[in-house]
Amino acid sequence: MLIATETMLAMHCPACGKLEFHHLSRFAFSGRRMLKIYCSCGSLKVIIETRKKGIYWFQVPCITCENMHLHTVPGRWLWQEQQVTELFCPEIGIELGYIGPAALVSQLIAEDEEYLLSEILASLIEEECFQEGQGEDGNKIKGRQASSLREES
Structure with a gap:
């Protein structure tokens, strides 16, 4: 053993x-x-x-x-x-x-990092959605889209 x-x-x-x-x-x-x-x-x-x-x-x-x-x-x-x-x-x-064991510890660290990255990404997406405006028709438009719409008019 x-x-x-x-x-x-x-x-x-x-x-x-x-x-x-x-x-x-x-x-x-x-x-x-x-x-x-x-x-x-x-x-x-x-x-x-x-x-x-x-x-x-x-x-x-x-x-x-x-x-x-x-x-x-x-x-x-x-x-x-x-x-x-x-x-x-x-x-x-x-x-x-x-x-x-080194292999298991490394695997858990990698899983934690992947989870944290997905949480950060979800938080950024949520923040971006929160900052979205609404167009005249009530539809949501992002700031970048709104400025490009103004240029087209």
Whole structure:
């Protein structure tokens, strides 16, 4: 039986917001109880502690509410090959990061980015529709169309 010794941590920085990937190794915890991970900008992203055998505490500074959130993660979840654990803000519900196999974490990040892009696009479309005017006949016309209609008259 193979025992997983590495996992991937993808975290947003609470200071600059940048998403970075960090490889975590079981061996990084041998002989120590705490591991601090920093962003490339120098800000603290997460403190990982082992309190009891097989239990990991993730102290995560939150991007949105600016509190420090504590997530307790069993080692069997952390080092599994098929599961991703989400670190989130319990007050707002926004995801702060993911821990799990690199391929699954990357897939979830890609899905999140696709979802966010679709939400941004929907918001822009809604905003554009809100800014539309109405023609004399009651039909909606966009500003660009209205100006081109005036030129034709």
